[in-house]
Amino acid sequence: MSLSICGVAKAYDRYPALKGVDLTAPKGCFLALLGPSGSGKTTLLRILGGLEFADVGRVEFDGLDWLTLPARERRAGFVFQHFALFRHMTVAGNIAFGLNVRPRRARPAKAEIARRVEELLSLVQLEGLSSRYPAQLSGGQRQRVALARALAIEPRILLLDEPFGALDAKVRKDLRHWLRALHERLGLTTVFVTHDQEEALGLADLVAVLNEGRIEQVAAPAELRARPASPFVADFLGQGQPVPNFVTAIRPAARPAARGHGGGESGVA
Amino acid sequence: MSAPTRPRAATDDHPLVRAVLMSVTFVFVALFLVMPLATVFAEASAEGWKAAVEALCEPDAVAAIELTLLVAAIAVPLNAAFGLAASWCIAKFDFRGKTLLATLIDIPFSVSPVVSGLVYVLIFGLQGWFGSWMRDHDIRIIFALPGIALATIFVTFPFVARELIPLMSEQGRDEEEAAVSLGAGGLRTFFRVTLPNVKWALLYGVLLCNARAMGEFGAVSVVSGHIRGQTNTMPLHVEALYNDYQYVAAFAVASLLALLALVTLVLKTLLEWRYADEMAAARSH
Numbered sequence: 001m002s003l004s005i006c007g008v009a010k011a012y013d014r015y016p017a018l019k020g021v022d023l024t025a026p027k028g029c030f031l032a033l034l035g036p037s038g039s040g041k042t043t044l045l046r047i048l049g050g051l052e053f054a055d056v057g058r059v060e061f062d063g064l065d066w067l068t069l070p071a072r073e074r075r076a077g078f079v080f081q082h083f084a085l086f087r088h089m090t091v092a093g094n095i096a097f098g099l100n101v102r103p104r105r106a107r108p109a110k111a112e113i114a115r116r117v118e119e120l121l122s123l124v125q126l127e128g129l130s131s132r133y134p135a136q137l138s139g140g141q142r143q144r145v146a147l148a149r150a151l152a153i154e155p156r157i158l159l160l161d162e163p164f165g166a167l168d169a170k171v172r173k174d175l176r177h178w179l180r181a182l183h184e185r186l187g188l189t190t191v192f193v194t195h196d197q198e199e200a201l202g203l204a205d206l207v208a209v210l211n212e213g214r215i216e217q218v219a220a221p222a223e224l225r226a227r228p229a230s231p232f233v234a235d236f237l238g239q240g241q242p243v244p245n246f247v248t249a250i251r252p253a254a255r256p257a258a259r260g261h262g263g264g265e266s267g268v269a
Numbered sequence: 270m271s272a273p274t275r276p277r278a279a280t281d282d283h284p285l286v287r288a289v290l291m292s293v294t295f296v297f298v299a300l301f302l303v304m305p306l307a308t309v310f311a312e313a314s315a316e317g318w319k320a321a322v323e324a325l326c327e328p329d330a331v332a333a334i335e336l337t338l339l340v341a342a343i344a345v346p347l348n349a350a351f352g353l354a355a356s357w358c359i360a361k362f363d364f365r366g367k368t369l370l371a372t373l374i375d376i377p378f379s380v381s382p383v384v385s386g387l388v389y390v391l392i393f394g395l396q397g398w399f400g401s402w403m404r405d406h407d408i409r410i411i412f413a414l415p416g417i418a419l420a421t422i423f424v425t426f427p428f429v430a431r432e433l434i435p436l437m438s439e440q441g442r443d444e445e446e447a448a449v450s451l452g453a454g455g456l457r458t459f460f461r462v463t464l465p466n467v468k469w470a471l472l473y474g475v476l477l478c479n480a481r482a483m484g485e486f487g488a489v490s491v492v493s494g495h496i497r498g499q500t501n502t503m504p505l506h507v508e509a510l511y512n513d514y515q516y517v518a519a520f521a522v523a524s525l526l527a528l529l530a531l532v533t534l535v536l537k538t539l540l541e542w543r544y545a546d547e548m549a550a551a552r553s554h
Binding site (some may be wrong): 028037049050051071072073074075076078080082084085086087088097098101102150152180 | 313353443444446447448450451453454457461462465538
């Protein structure tokens, strides 16, 4: 009953975005896809959400052959980088959307939908803002509306594309803790994409480091810090932190000194 | 005692420059836009409003008004649908030849209306490609309603698309993707997300399209055949009356035509004023 990704590859016009990705994560796991831009992490997330289609490969989740399900039947709660809130709908309208578009048989009654919206608003701590429009909200508030909207459909999995990318540093820190707490509370399998190693290591149970369409390493944050599997991982994690000494000791010629220390090749022993 | 002065911004021009610019604009608008329009109404009422109203109630005038409204009623909904489809595929899909398609949509703006009318004569006219076949099957396009409608559709095609393409491109696909991931099907996504997001631009495009559809002269003139009471639209009727030295009648019909256009503009302004907040919200996020 876990998420298992098997040999997923995808090319845009012959330019490969993903070159065969294998990944397994237990159910209820908070998984980070970490990598520089162009590493394929967002493509992988969008494939999981059904917004993009893999050329080859298989994904199994929750006992389902995931990639054969159309996006609208996956119940994957997707939170977009720029939130993609419906701008002509109020906060309540946004959150209720996923319930309102259900086929008539499966659609809850109006009162029930209203109750659910209130419940979700209090979950994301936005009580009293239900009649506002997205344009009248701050970035952090929009983010939480986007999350409430994704949670309204009782998702099987939560997919977050750079969830803090569009927010300023202070809001980002607060939201990060809050999101982690929410994850613990709901127990949902959550996959999020980020290029910020500090964010990935501080938040996730499991971090998959991607580079040029391949997975370099999948490990828990502590493991990743202690034993980076490749020079790329060590380098990528090392940004903004002192470089672990053993890396230079093992592979002296493989990498230059840490960035921001005068640059160039001066650090090579 | 001086009134509190507003702090001057760096981009503020010298008061003299402002005064000159504003007066030039006002004089230009008055001279080239307001005065001709006022003349039309003045000429129409030269022999009293009664004569003008009588001219409008005359059978040929009534036929022209009906034909104009009918043609607009055909052309505007079709172009609204075509324009929406075209801008949808240009703004939301990536494909080869996208730029070419966007350019093609602008053809009616760059080609003289007379030429667009002639095209239909060349295709459907008696000497045209399908002329003899259509004569054999008793189908009339040129010098009849279908030709007039076709020419009008051609000329007014870009209005809706031109309004929608920039807006839809700017809005991107994000909200549609969100709707799909929340379980909405294609139709629901269109009617609940895409259409509401562009409704003001669509309405604006439709209003402009309508104004032009009722006022089109050149293309319609070529295909209409100028049969009074049958294939004369309002603009053609105005010309016919004018050539017959029936100035009051000509200007009366012209006034009505101008009034229809003014109603369109007033409608648009009212909408902008009434829904200013909502429109601003639709544009920014």
